[in-house]
Amino acid sequence: MELGLMQRRLEDYTKSLFMEGLLDAQFLQLQQLQDESNPGFVGEVVSLFFDDSEKLLNELTSAMDQQIVDFRKVDSYVHQFKGSSSSIGAQRIKNVCILFRNYIEEQNIEACLRCLQQVKQEYYHVKSKLETLFRLEQQVLAAGGSIPAIEVTSF
């Protein structure tokens, strides 16, 4: 595929993630922190986020699975997940975590279980999208191109 076309595809794909509300402005902040002195920064942070999240989701699932649910513990995990997803700009995960915490406060087990399902879905969804994004970026870079900057006002 011709480089210009690849760059265009990357740009459209990136924009779509913002349009769908999967990513928010914080992701753009991370991109601003990436430069020639630290070219893999976004990938590294996101990678850390993936590792961290898998652990958190396991702990969360286990905590929700107990005979007697320790809501303080569950809240602590969701708070952590909300924080890390917010820090990388994973908006939809963050929003589900906010909802999740409301149900934790009400000690509504059914709603919490639904939120757990939802937060997992959102996580795997954004993980898949980000992996595709990084793949497209690598293709552009490998072809000798540079990554087009996304304008904040365009979404």
Added chain:
Amino acid sequence: MARNGAFSRRRASEGADWFDLCQANVEEAHVLAVDDSLVDRKVIERLLKISSFKVTAVDSGLRALQFLGLDGEKSHVDFHSLKVDLIITDYCMPGMTGYELLKRIKGSSALREIPVVVMSSENVVARIDRCLEEGAEDFIVKPVKLSDVRRLKDYMARGCQPDSGGKNHQKRKQLHGSATSSWSPLPSVSSSRSRSRSQSPLVDTPAAPCSPSSLESPTRRLRMTS
């Protein structure tokens, strides 16, 4: 416009920088960052380095105190040579909270002059006030952005230091303006400049110390919901 190469990028090794107003010193200021989240530590470390700070990042209040030489144990590092110019700490941490760390630092004759900035994902008036009252210079709502980090230069011990009493009152008014005044079920899509609003309803719960509903006084709650 290409992201790499088109602009001159800031590197950690560069001394003077174009938004540096107060810092006459070419030597990089040293910031101690405290956050239990691995993701957040990586981000804050990068934010600080790209803003020309030297950074030490630790994962707990206890480790921060050890680094500062305040834990009573003999530190294996000579902390005198690792002068800290500013401490930036997360509020919600297991074990020692950022607030408790702030109190310990301000309660120490050796360390109380070091400016402390608190970060939190919960944008709540009572929490902000509590930190400012205890002597924090500023309260940053997470997620932390470059613009937040650039402001840190204003609080540098070696930089400009305006009258702290008047500054504190002004700072409080400024922070109240953007803090939670009403509860809504879901946040709207945030622009890059807006602060996120706390989503938790203001009811008492058997919650962890970092839940914004605990420790809030009824009068504050009334003010926030009016």
